[in-house]
Every structure is written in C-alpha cells, then in structure tokens.
Amino acid sequence: MESTPEWASQPCIMGIDEAGRGPVLGPMVYGCLYCPLSYQSSLASLHFADSKTLKEEKREELYENLKLDKSLGWAVDVIGPRELSAKMLAINKINLNEISHNSAMGLIKQVLDMGVLLTEVYLDTVGDPEKYRIKLSERFSSIKFVVSKKADSLYPVVSGASIVAKVTRDRALREWLVEETGENINRNFGSGYPGDPETKAWLVQHKHSVFGFPSLVRFSWGTCTTHLKSEVEVAWESDEADESGNGNSSSKRQAKLSKFGFTTPEGRSEEIESSGKGRCKFFQARKIQQITQF
Numbered sequence: 001m002e003s004t005p006e007w008a009s010q011p012c013i014m015g016i017d018e019a020g021r022g023p024v025l026g027p028m029v030y031g032c033l034y035c036p037l038s039y040q041s042s043l044a045s046l047h048f049a050d051s052k053t054l055k056e057e058k059r060e061e062l063y064e065n066l067k068l069d070k071s072l073g074w075a076v077d078v079i080g081p082r083e084l085s086a087k088m089l090a091i092n093k094i095n096l097n098e099i100s101h102n103s104a105m106g107l108i109k110q111v112l113d114m115g116v117l118l119t120e121v122y123l124d125t126v127g128d129p130e131k132y133r134i135k136l137s138e139r140f141s142s143i144k145f146v147v148s149k150k151a152d153s154l155y156p157v158v159s160g161a162s163i164v165a166k167v168t169r170d171r172a173l174r175e176w177l178v179e180e181t182g183e184n185i186n187r188n189f190g191s192g193y194p195g196d197p198e199t200k201a202w203l204v205q206h207k208h209s210v211f212g213f214p215s216l217v218r219f220s221w222g223t224c225t226t227h228l229k230s231e232v233e234v235a236w237e238s239d240e241a242d243e244s245g246n247g248n249s250s251s252k253r254q255a256k257l258s259k260f261g262f263t264t265p266e267g268r269s270e271e272i273e274s275s276g277k278g279r280c281k282f283f284q285a286r287k288i289q290q291i292t293q294f
Contacts, residue, residue, distance in 0.1 A: 004114045005073050011037040011119040014111065015157030016104050018124070019165035021096070023192030024221040025199065026173045028084060030077040030103040031165030033157055034111055037119065039071045040157070048159035052152075056170065063167040066160060074161075075110055076168045077103045081218040088220035100126040105139055112140075120144045122158050124151040179215050189216075194223040 014034035021028055035043070046069075048062060066072050079099065087094040094102075104123060112118055121140075125132055125147045133147040148154060152162040173192070178185055185206060190198030203223070206214055217224060 004116065005070070007036045007071070008114065008116045010117060012116055013037050013040055013120040013122070013157055014108070014118055015151070015155055015159070015161040016107060016121065016123045017152050017158050017162040017165055018100060018103075018126075019162070019169040020192070021100070022194075023199075024194050024203070024218050024223045025189055025192035025216050026081060026176065027169060028079045028099075028103075029165045029169040029172070030079070030100070030107060031161045031163075031168060032075050032104075032107045032111065033066070033160035033164055034073045034116060034118065035071050035157070042071070043156035043160065046156070046160070048156045048163060049153070052162075052166075054163070059163050059167050059170075062160075062163050066163070072160070073111070073116070074164050075107055076164060077107055078168065078172060079103060082215055085219040097127045101132065101135065105136065108136075108140060108143070118143050120146070122146045122148075122151055122155045124158060124162075125149050176216060185214065194221065 012034050013036075014032055016030065016032045018028060018030045020026060046062070046066065048066075054062070066074065084096075084099065087099055088096065104126075108118065108121060118140075119142075121136070121143050123132070123136075123145065129147045129149065133145045136145045136147070137143070146155070151158040153159070176187075178187075186202075188198065189202040190196040192199055194200070203213065203217070206217075212219060213224065
C-alpha cells in the first residue's frame with residue numbers, strides 16, 4: 001500500500017474481496033481497492049473481472065496496471081496458515097467467518113486512518129449478507145455498505161480487489177519460504193484445494209507421524225484431521241489453569257489431542273487426562289513442576 005493519495009479528501013469508494021478461503025495450504029488474503037467516487041465510472045474501462053474467471057497472465061497484467069494508476073489505491077491483509085490454525089483451534093475459537101470479517105474491517109480502518117474519506121464500501125458476503133452489512137454499519141456508521149453474493153462479478157471495484165487478493169496469494173505461494181528442512185520437501189502441491197489430486201498426493205507425501213505437516217498447511221482443516229487420525233499419539237503438559245485464570249495447580253490436567261482434531265486410544269487418553277502420568281519422563285525424574293507465578 002502506498003502513501004495517502006492526493007485525492008484522499010474527496011468522497012471515495014472501496015471494494016473488498018478475498019482469495020484462498022477454501023484451500024488447505026497457504027495463506028488467506030484479503031485485498032481492497034479504493035478510488036474517488038468520481039472515478040467509479042472509469043473502472044469499467046480497466047477490464048477488471050472476478051479473478052477466478054481470468055488466467056494468471058491476465059491477472060498479473062491487470063495487477064501491474066492498477067499499481068501504476070494514480071487514481072487507485074490498494075491494500076492487502078495476508079493471514080498465514082499458522083495464524084488461521086491457531087485462531088480456529090484455540091480454546092476460545094475464532095471461526096473462519098469471524099476471521100474474514102475482522103480482516104475486512106481491519107482494511108477499512110487502515111485506509112480510514114490514512115485520511116481517505118470512504119463513503120461507500122462494496123463487499124462479497126461472508127455469511128448472511130444483511131447481518132454482515134449491519135455489523136459493518138455498526139462499526140463504521142458514516143459509511144454506506146453494499147454486501148452481496150458474487151460482488152466480485154457485479155462491481156468493478158470489488159473485481160479489482162479480487163485481483164489484488166488473488167495475485168498477492170499466488171505470489172506468496174510461489175515465494176513461500178518452507179521452514180522445515182527435511183528431505184524430499186517439494187513445492188508440487190497443486191492448487192492447495194482439498195479436492196485437488198495433486199494437493200492430496202502432496203499431503204500424503206509430506207505427512208509426518210509425529211509432527212503432522214509442514215507449516216504451509218492449515219492444521220485446522222478437516223482434511224488434516226482425516227490424515228492424522230491413525231498417527232502417533234502425543235501427550236503434553238497443558239496448563240489449562242492459566243488459560244482459565246485459575247491458579248490452583250490441582251485443577252491442571254493433560255489436554256486431549258481430540259480437542260485439536262486428533263484421536264487417541266480411549267483408555268490411554270483417560271489415563272493421561274487424570275493428571276501426572278502423561279508427563280514427560282525428563283520432568284518426572286527431575287521433579288520439575290509448572291508454576292503460575294514467581
């Protein structure tokens with residue numbers, strides 16, 4: 001995103017769309033495009049369209065063109081697979097719709113904070129369109145919101161946002177730095193969608209019996225749960241007392257992996273959960289205990 005444009009004080013419109021909501025691999029990207037209201041009629045001449053209907057070469061071309069257009073501004077929010085999984089698997093879970101809503105509202109706030117006078121914002125819906133519109137209006141009362149299905153094919157400003165999001169995600173995947181250094185890790189993972197045979201094959205090839213998948217993978221997806229059901233049982237010390245705000249050490253117990261999408265043998269899970277038997281032998285031998293305060 002560039003600095004505040006000269007036309008920021010004029011009434012402006014914005015479009016917001018996402019890319020990568022469904023894949024099991026890589027980030028989800030929210031993108032926005034904004035411009036003066038007076039420039040709205042010119043957007044049609046830029047040949048923006050729903051990014052899913054365009055070939056990669058055309059998306060790249062349109063993206064480079066809009067970056068050069070002084071009458072357009074844009075911004076992105078890249079939500080990595082690790083962040084998605086952490087939020088969706090947390091004790092206080094945040095579902096994908098809420099993550100999406102928060103990302104869109106974050107982009108709106110970001111552009112407003114730059115000093116851009118947003119008066120109208122168009123969005124592709126996530127969940128019920130009217131409920132989403134009301135939620136946005138309550139947060140930003142001075143803005144008119146239009147929330148609809150297929151907004152990326154109805155409103156050129158959303159089509160432009162769709163291109164920004166899609167190209168950003170595609171580039172992020174191509175340039176993704178794989179943190180894991182194990183042998184035979186390759187980048188032939190296909191589209192990243194769970195139904196893609198190439199993606200399925202990549203998941204099988206890169207599945208580890210203890211550590212699961214590389215960090216490129218969204219562990220919170222049901223696809224991962226299915227793949228990991230038969231793998232090694234893992235137990236760890238879970239300080240649930242800290243998470244609940246209760247400092248009483250007697251209330252601590254082992255967390256069940258099933259809470260995070262894994263299954264364990266029932267008898268063994270109950271034994272671990274009861275209290276200390278599942279602790280690592282290293283800690284048992286040295287009588288090391290968790291503490292809540294110094």
